[in-house]
Amino acid sequence: MDCRGINPELVDEDIPDLRAVEKILALKKERNAVILAHNYQSPEIQFVADYVGDTLSLSMIARDAEQPVIVFCGPDFMVETAKILAPHKTVLYANDKAKCPMAAMITPEELRTLKKNHPYAKVVGYINTTAECKCEMDVCCASANAVKIVRSLEAEEVIFVPDQNLGDYVRKMVPEKTILIWSGFCSVHNMIQKQDVLSLAQVHPAARIIVHPECKPEVVEMADMVLSTGGMITLAASSKDREFIVATELEVVNRMVEDNPDKEFYAVEKAYCRTQKKVKLENVLNTLETLSPAVSLARDVIDKARLPIERMLAAGRADLATAEVKHDT
Numbered sequence: 001m002d003c004r005g006i007n008p009e010l011v012d013e014d015i016p017d018l019r020a021v022e023k024i025l026a027l028k029k030e031r032n033a034v035i036l037a038h039n040y041q042s043p044e045i046q047f048v049a050d051y052v053g054d055t056l057s058l059s060m061i062a063r064d065a066e067q068p069v070i071v072f073c074g075p076d077f078m079v080e081t082a083k084i085l086a087p088h089k090t091v092l093y094a095n096d097k098a099k100c101p102m103a104a105m106i107t108p109e110e111l112r113t114l115k116k117n118h119p120y121a122k123v124v125g126y127i128n129t130t131a132e133c134k135c136e137m138d139v140c141c142a143s144a145n146a147v148k149i150v151r152s153l154e155a156e157e158v159i160f161v162p163d164q165n166l167g168d169y170v171r172k173m174v175p176e177k178t179i180l181i182w183s184g185f186c187s188v189h190n191m192i193q194k195q196d197v198l199s200l201a202q203v204h205p206a207a208r209i210i211v212h213p214e215c216k217p218e219v220v221e222m223a224d225m226v227l228s229t230g231g232m233i234t235l236a237a238s239s240k241d242r243e244f245i246v247a248t249e250l251e252v253v254n255r256m257v258e259d260n261p262d263k264e265f266y267a268v269e270k271a272y273c274r275t276q277k278k279v280k281l282e283n284v285l286n287t288l289e290t291l292s293p294a295v296s297l298a299r300d301v302i303d304k305a306r307l308p309i310e311r312m313l314a315a316g317r318a319d320l321a322t323a324e325v326k327h328d329t
């Protein structure tokens with residue numbers, strides 16, 4: 001699992017508000033809470049978290065956590081997913097204003113219409129969707145296992161929502177199926193242009209290019225490896241290569257730099273998720289003090305949405321196995 005605990009090597013200047021950190025760490029014990037943080041969260045949030053990881057690994061940790069209280073530092077859909085997997089626990093938003101724009105790009109009504117128009121298709125939905133949309137899916141997926149899940153379905157026709165870029169990548173990797181793709185996108189990955197990667201490659205010609213599959217097809221085409229953020233972090237640590245151009249959210253690249261001081265990583269600087277950075281230390285502290293805002297989902301939504309998520313977890317992680325090496329040197 002690509003999660004980690006508190007990094008003892010962070011020093012005072014990395015943490016702007018040490019008093020808030022101390023209070024959070026004390027309250028976390030008092031409340032018997034576990035703090036989960038996504039890889040795109042800022043360093044000070046990662047510092048106070050018990051686990052830092054990608055969506056798939058954090059979902060598994062939320063499901064299996066021993067603590068009765070989960071504070072989730074991530075966008076709305078991840079926090080809701082934790083509640084669906086752990087309905088008897090108190091699952092708290094670190095900041096309930098951190099709403100992922102992509103998750104709002106398809107509604108349950110739109111998905112029901114798609115299903116009506118394609119009654120034989122199986123519905124695969126990215127985890128970056130609302131709980132109500134998940135109720136309409138056969139199976140959820142994360143970027144770490146989207147290809148494996150679509151490939152494993154018996155249906156010849158698949159509805160894939162909402163990310164068009166991940167859908168395009170899956171379609172290329174699973175050409176034997178007809179894949180109907182919704183037109184959503186992640187604004188952060190979608191803003192990375194081919195020219196951004198080309199410019200870095202001109203300056204660093206020996207660097208391997210690793211790309212998240214939420215990037216545009218023309219960016220994905222340039223990749224040596226297409227990986228989830230968790231897969232990227234694992235690759236950075238295990239690879240014999242020493243230089244990498246990394247097309248994903250900036251915080252992941254910062255983490256790679258921190259974890260691998262003997263290697264060089266070149267980021268697309270504008271790839272910064274404002275949604276994820278809405279979570280601040282003061283939000284985490286307030287959440288622990290007040291035990292709010294808590295996720296509140298109707299019982300029938302939890303029950304319906306759990307099955308596609310559990311199918312996703314059962315598929316496990318498969319990004320390194322399915323990543324495409326396009327021009328290995």
Ligand code: SF4
Nearest residue numbers: 075100186188273275
């Ligand atoms: S990186 Fe993209 S998909 Fe993830 S939370 Fe930000 S906007 Fe949403």
